[in-house]
Amino acid sequence: MNKVLKLIFNNSKGKTSVITLHNPKSVDADTAKAAMQKIIDANIFDNAEINPYATIVGAKYYETQSTPIFDAE
Template sequence: MEKSLQLVFKNAAGSTKIITISNPKDNLSKSETDAAMQKIVAANIFSTVGGDLVQAVEARVVNR
């Protein structure tokens, strides 16, 4: 089974965008993922068709 971490954001146009990270470390806490997502938004390093990422929505672990 493959595990991935999906970080869900909203962009400037209001669309949902997902960044997927393969094989995240076990036992990530909500505070750790929230802090990482806030750093991504603050750093403004990703741009999408709908504009920059402006809001962290949620983080979720997916097993496939």
């Protein structure tokens, strides 16, 4: 099973921006919020028109499972 953590933000124009982290550690809500706030505060994305990570929306874990049909030999 593959697990990802999606950090969900709104950009400065109100549209959704997502950062996807593969194979994340388990974190609680406070830790996720603190990390997301650091991303916002760092303001390292150089785009004069839009700040891609302006406000926090939420964070979610997603798990996917694959079932092989066959393996080529």
